[in-house]
Every structure is written in structure tokens, then in C-alpha cells.
Amino acid sequence: MSQPRLRTVVVLAAGEGKRMKSAIPKVLHPMLGRTLVGHVLAAAAPLAAERTLVVVGHGADQVTTHLAEVAAEADPVLQAEQHGTGHAVRIALESAPDAAGTVVVLNGDVPLLRPETVTALVAAHEAAGAAATVLAAEVTDPSGLGRIVRSENGGLEQIVEERDASPAQLAIREINAGIYAFDAALLRDALGKLSTDNDQGEEYLTDVFGLLVSTGETVAVHVAPDATETLGCNDRVELATLRRLLRDRINEGWMRTGVTLLDPATTWIDVTVTLDRDAIVDQNTQLRGATTVGSGATVGPDTTLIDTTVAAGATVLRAHAVGAVIGAGASVGPYAYLRPEAKLRDRAKVGTFVEVKKSEIGEGAKVPHLSYVGDATIGAQANIGAATIFVNYDGVNKHHTTIGEAAFIGCDTNLVAPVEVGAGAYVAAGSAITSDVPPGALGVTRAEQRNVEGWVARRRPGTKSAAAAERAGRMVAGASEGEAIHGAPDAGGRGPTSGDTATE
Ligand code: UD1
Ligand code: CA
Numbered sequence: 001m002s003q004p005r006l007r008t009v010v011v012l013a014a015g016e017g018k019r020m021k022s023a024i025p026k027v028l029h030p031m032l033g034r035t036l037v038g039h040v041l042a043a044a045a046p047l048a049a050e051r052t053l054v055v056v057g058h059g060a061d062q063v064t065t066h067l068a069e070v071a072a073e074a075d076p077v078l079q080a081e082q083h084g085t086g087h088a089v090r091i092a093l094e095s096a097p098d099a100a101g102t103v104v105v106l107n108g109d110v111p112l113l114r115p116e117t118v119t120a121l122v123a124a125h126e127a128a129g130a131a132a133t134v135l136a137a138e139v140t141d142p143s144g145l146g147r148i149v150r151s152e153n154g155g156l157e158q159i160v161e162e163r164d165a166s167p168a169q170l171a172i173r174e175i176n177a178g179i180y181a182f183d184a185a186l187l188r189d190a191l192g193k194l195s196t197d198n199d200q201g202e203e204y205l206t207d208v209f210g211l212l213v214s215t216g217e218t219v220a221v222h223v224a225p226d227a228t229e230t231l232g233c234n235d236r237v238e239l240a241t242l243r244r245l246l247r248d249r250i251n252e253g254w255m256r257t258g259v260t261l262l263d264p265a266t267t268w269i270d271v272t273v274t275l276d277r278d279a280i281v282d283q284n285t286q287l288r289g290a291t292t293v294g295s296g297a298t299v300g301p302d303t304t305l306i307d308t309t310v311a312a313g314a315t316v317l318r319a320h321a322v323g324a325v326i327g328a329g330a331s332v333g334p335y336a337y338l339r340p341e342a343k344l345r346d347r348a349k350v351g352t353f354v355e356v357k358k359s360e361i362g363e364g365a366k367v368p369h370l371s372y373v374g375d376a377t378i379g380a381q382a383n384i385g386a387a388t389i390f391v392n393y394d395g396v397n398k399h400h401t402t403i404g405e406a407a408f409i410g411c412d413t414n415l416v417a418p419v420e421v422g423a424g425a426y427v428a429a430g431s432a433i434t435s436d437v438p439p440g441a442l443g444v445t446r447a448e449q450r451n452v453e454g455w456v457a458r459r460r461p462g463t464k465s466a467a468a469a470e471r472a473g474r475m476v477a478g479a480s481e482g483e484a485i486h487g488a489p490d491a492g493g494r495g496p497t498s499g500d501t502a503t504e
Contacts, residue, residue, distance in 0.1 A: 006101025009049040010092045013037050013108030014057025014079040019235040025059030027108040028066055031243050032250065033270025033288065036233055039111035041071045046115045047104060047122060051096055055079045055088040084202025090191040100184050102126060105205065107178030109233045112242055117229055118179065121222045125181035131217035132209055134159065135179035137227040146176035146206050148221060156219045158210035163199040176206060177230030186217060379405035379423060391416040404439060
């Protein structure tokens, strides 16, 4: 029985990334759900390494904090001064004196690397019993990259950096991707022999290959099946290019599993998102973080969902949602904003120009238009009329509102929390509700209406309103001449159930 392989992963992430021109260390720039270094760590995860060491230097505190969040198993190793990739690996191995077996080294700025490629590289290296194996790729534009120099028999002779290369070597289009597997003991030994006799005066990890060749060790080249995987990120133009490539890869993957993307070029899905079969994503849509979209749900166009759950059959149209839960068959938008802890039960509706925060909208309940719902529980089948505001904040504290099952809130209502409207209760349009409305009752707080007869004729003579009023007056037999003030009919006569008080 063979022993399980001992493996150590070393990720190089101490460089500054000058050309990014950023206060953020290069490897912390985000790309579709992970940072650059996060993508590299994810690619190495299937190796199941005993130890994962991340060499940090520039922005070490920021990188270390990030690692604690996304890869708690990884140990940061400080490279206080950056004397090159060889120096970085040497410091990493000094912090792990017992590391044996295979050491896998990955540049921290190669985010498109696939886990399968890393696994295949390491498997080939271990199967061949090689001292070192480098991931290479054939590219059209090798500028800036280390070249793979092969001998006449095709074997690797050395890796030469562009700035140290001869004109003949510069013409080589096979490049070093910055991903390697090494035998731990031979690597340790070779790192101790690195010189800084090169254009940058640095310890080059790549020189380990030439050293191993000169002592007769077996070194190997593993060619990446897809050269785009090996692309590094050095500036923001490259970052944008890599992001587009990753977007296309992710989108293709989802389409192949049965998701419809109506416009893949404007659909940006983080690697952390999941979509069920027959979900439909319309154009200009971003799905980020821990978002999930259920079967048959439609999301977009013009929608951003962050850490949001969309259950089967729901519709989310022109919406922005963060940390929301949208139930099966629910409907959101157009133009809705769901904030953290907005929870829509099945078939609930949040319509146009509606903001919801930390509130539960019950099964089949509706908030169709122009409303703010904060810190509320809305019962099943309740109807919240247009322009209802849940007045949750008194300037110091937030308070809760409870709306019972099948309650009916008239338009333009302020519900001043803490307050409760009971099951089946009604609230008259235009009310400011400050105390509880019992189940089945009508709550009404608006002032009585008075009509001042003939006011327009006296105060706005000669206007189009006065002319219209006069024409209407001639048509009404016995229209009153003098001024009179009448009270409005009471709410029982023309109450909140009539068309003007609430909307469907
Ligand atoms: C390196 C390779 C080059 C290869 C290219 C692939 C060397 C000498 N050259 O070049 O052959 O084609 O990657 O992208 O290795 N880093 C440290 N500490 C250091 C220096 C670098 O942690 O002292 C880290 C960087 O943060 C980066 C990685 O190592 O993540 C690569 O360093 P970088 O300076 O980008 O190397 P390249 O010049 O691109
Ligand atoms: Ca680089």
C-alpha cells in the first residue's frame, strides 16, 4: 500500500503589484466572487495539502486578515522584503522545516487557473518522480513572461526571464505560468544555491530548474490545456480582461447545466452563486456572493442580487437586493430595493418603488407600489396600499410593526411603530396609525373633509377652473349659489374599501 502523498502548497502573494496603482494589494482585488489570491487558493484546494503557506509582504496585514476570512487553514508567512520568488519560497520553507513530499508553488496573481489543471500537474509530477515540474503554455504574446528553454531532445533546459533572455530566447512563445510542483528536499537544497546574478538582482525561483538540470535531476514541463488559465494579472486592464474570460467560463458552465442566459455578455455571475435548472437570467444582471436562484425563476433584466435567495418560480425584475430571501412564486419589481433580512414568503409581491428592510412579507401578501417597509411582520394575504410608510425609526431606536393576516391598509398610511394592526382589520387611506387596530376593526385618523362651495368662482375668477366649474354648475339643477360648508359623509358611507383608498 502506498503512503498518502505529503503535500505543501505555497502561494506567493508578497508583491506590491505596482502597475495596479492601488492602495489595495494586488492579490486582494476582487473578481467575480473571490479575490485573485482567493481564486488561486480555490484552485489548489483539491490537493488536500497538509499545509498551505501564503507568503505575504506588501499589505501583509490586509492579506492576513483576508486569509483568516476565506482560507482559515492557510498560514501567512511574512516576507518583509521582497527579494524575488526564490527568496519567497525559501522563507516559506524555512517556516515549515518538516515539509516533505511535494511542494506546490503558485503565483498569487493567476486567478483563472482551474483546479483540474493543478491536480493534473501534480499527478504528472508525482507519477514521473520528477524533481520539479513547471506549468507551461503556448501563447501568442509572451511579453513580460519567463520563457521555457528546451534542449534539442525537447527536455527543459532552463527558464529564462524576459529581461535576462537572449534575442533567440525572446522569440520563444512557450511561457512559464508561475505554477510548479517540486520535490521538497531537492527544492530546499536548490533554493540554498540561488544567486542574485540577474537583471533584477533577485533570487529567481525559476533558476531552480537550471540548477536541478545541471545536477542531473529529472525536470518536467506540463503544458496547460487552455493557455488562458495561465494569464497573470499585472494591471487593471488585464484584470478586466481576466474578469471577462472568467465571466464567459462561468456563464458557459451554467448554460450547459440547463440555465438560460438571455445575454451572457452582460450577465456577471460570481463563482459562489448557484442556479437551478430552467432558471432564466435576463440581460444586465449581476448575481453575487451567496446568491441562489431556483428552478423556473426569472431574474432580470437590470437586476443585482447579492447574497440573495430566489426560490423556484419567482420573478425579480429591475431590482437591487442584498441579503434578501424571495419565496417561491413571489414577484419583485420593477424597481424594488430589498435590503438585508427582507423575507418574502411564497407568492408575496413587492412591486414598484418599494423598499423593504428586515421585514417578513407573508404568503400571498402584497406591497405593490411606492412604499417603505422596515422592521415589520406582514401576515399572509395582507394588502398594503400605495405609499404606505412603516415609520420604524424615532431618531434613536427602531421599532416593529405587525400587520395581521388579510389586513387591508389604505393608501398613504403612516404606521408609526411600535404598532399592530390585527388580522382582517382595515386602515382608512391617509391615516397616521399610532395605536393598535384590533382584529376586524377599521382604524381611521384622518381629519374630516369640508367643501367650501363656490370658492373657485369667488377666488379664482376668469381661470379655466372657474369656467369649467361654471359649465358643470349649469348642468346641475339647483346648484347652490351662496357659500356653504358641508361636512364630508362619514367613513362608513364612503369608506376605505372604495377604489380611491387602496390599490390592487
Ligand atoms: C514570474 C516568473 C516568470 C513567469 C511569471 C508568470 C520568476 C522569477 N519569474 O515572473 O517566469 O512567467 O511569474 O506570471 O519567478 N512574489 C513574492 N515575493 C517576491 C517576489 C514575488 O511573493 O519577492 C510574488 C508576487 O506577489 C506574485 C508572484 O510572486 O504573486 C510572482 O511575482 P512577479 O513579480 O509577478 O513575477 P513575474 O515577474 O511576473
Ligand atoms: Ca506577475
